[in-house]
Amino acid sequence: MTIGKVHFVGAGPGDAGLITVKGQRAIEKADVIIYDMLLNSKLLEAASLDCELIYCGKTPYSNGIKQSDINALLVSKALEGREVIRLKGGDPAVFGRVVEEAESLEANGISFEIIPGVTSGIAASIYAGVPVTHRNLGRFYAMLTGHGEGLQDIDWKGLVDSIDMMAFYMGAGNLPDICKNLIGHGKPGKTPVLVIRWGTYGRQVTVEGTLDDIAERAREGPLLNPAIILVGEAISLREKLQWFEKKPLFGQQFLVARTGTAKSSLAEGLQELGGDVLEFPKWMSASVKMEESQLLSFLSYERILFISPESIHGFLDSLTEYAIDFRRISSELYVVSSKSKKVLQKRGLSAKLKSEMPETGRLLVIGDRDKNQIDSDYGDADYAQSIEKFVDERFLEILPRMLAEKAVDTVLFSNRHSVDMLMEYTRKANVDSEELLKHASIGVIGKSTGNRVEDYGFSVDMMPEDPSVQGLVALIVNGRFLGSD
Template identity: 50%
Template sequence: MHEGAETTMGKVYLVGAGPGDPELITVKGLTCIQRADVILYDRLINEELLSYAKPDAELIFCGKLPGCHAMQQETINRALVLHAKKGKTVVRLKGGDPFVFGRGGEEAEALVKHGIEFEIVPGVTSAIAAAAYAGIPVTHREFSSSVAFVTGHRREGSGDEIQWESLAKGIDTIAIYMGIQRLSSICGQLMKYGKSPETPAAVIEWGTTSAQRTVTGTLATIAEIAANEQMRNPSMVIIGEVVRLRANIQWYERLLWSSAAAGATS
């Protein structure tokens, strides 16, 4: 390249990796991984997906744990812009869907601000996938015609901004992301605003992976049950009458159990 020549601007793809099972990534998402020069990836993606990257692709870990961020969001935004300005094809690989509690909107805003071309590649979000793998349909003609996605993780320094009364009285199925640490408080708020204590509830840990575990109870009991079973994040909490259907149509954990039993006898 001649001195002073301008570098062709690259492009960023904000890609949803899905909830954990690597086979749940979309075809377009996988194609983006295969073509990327740089991949910035999160803690909760299945790292098997990185094996599809080019041998010379730069892989950058951006994982976050509560209170311990490998890379702050502002730093991630700057990295996306920097690599794109170098002419790179950049993939931001995020667990679930980038626009469902994934800060994809903030990253897209940063790219717009700096004039970076980008595309959004949706992914299968954890609320739908984890519930499905636990045998819980989030909608059902007899039990649920409405679903709400709720974050159980407060922004640092913020109060409780969730409209609990609207959720308790107007929504059939409530799917709560990363709510295990506040589960007792969440259930208490829903009951305070009129949700029946007998409403079925489930906690699904590491949904869609071989480590998946599910416990069920009611709005009044699920927090204690989850604590006794030492359920941890990443977990999805599903609250609503649809949880009753798990008893009949759970399939994935039965598959895991039968595979384990077959392995033990072989």
């Protein structure tokens, strides 16, 4: 059997957009991904459907899986002839134990590559408004472990005498000792200190102080790992350089209920405004086989209505498979959403919204699920399914871990089906949907969606008069709830 290969990939510090292009491509090609706690699980969505996802997270407060077991797992998966990704938060070579893992591979004749990532000591710092170097305030920068085992090996006197800006990794539990050692070796007690937890995420938390008082300030949080501790005068630039924490939705966590594979403009809009966004459940899709004669018969309909972007992709891909020219479509095309309209426009086809559709003429409805699962009643219309969607159940076990990191502030539903899907799959993920929703604000698009939420016994807090993504985001940004002025 051919021996596989292992890629160590740096996932970056949290913001999923900070992964490298090479790292992203490696994830897409992987047969197995062995991943840590300290990374954005959204990165796993790029994995193929048959890729095996294995969680091996460890924290300073829980031993988790042993390092020797991780080493053995990497070896065994590669010996099966599989392409393995070891996905590690930040950069794999910065306090990432990549050396031990790579040595175990080398000892077993397994080839590997190391793809660097953006380390949190740099990324989290600038997301908090602090440059790690500055021409006047800090020319020398050092990254150090904040673990208790590593503190005893630090040359504290040399550090104080030669380094302007210091970044201690995973040192929240040892913050008093770090401050005591720095002051004891000559660092002024008034030296600025910044502790950053969950850096680059929308849930990023910062506590600012000095060597004299930061331990007490952080204890009031309490501020636990994962955290970066910055020490240096360049922290004084934070007031001018803060950008991330000034975004209007910074610090808020949203759960967007999903019903399809297309990118969520709602989730993207919230993230752009600084929000931390979970999307659930995670969907996959597969084309439904259509015969050429069936496709050709569709072209005789006066009206064709697509109920989702995925249904459009499935239909047009089938036309392409049989080399049927799109220009042969003489039907009037209609869509349920503006997102679907844009999909057709990108293919050079024009469409109108369902609300503009006349009642006369033979109608074909093309959907992405079985006809008996469609909410709307299309009367005597014919129905065809162009694509099959299904929930990727590999992500069910991830949801409880994500919710444990920070409570959800707002749950958002874009249609009736999204309400049913969230209720069904939170249950399958062993998450109490009632507990989740009763402590969160609920926003919906459209009265029908709001009615479905109420069917489950919950109240709707936000529903825009303009039933659109833009309308809902505007309500959230302005903090306008139903019943408020």
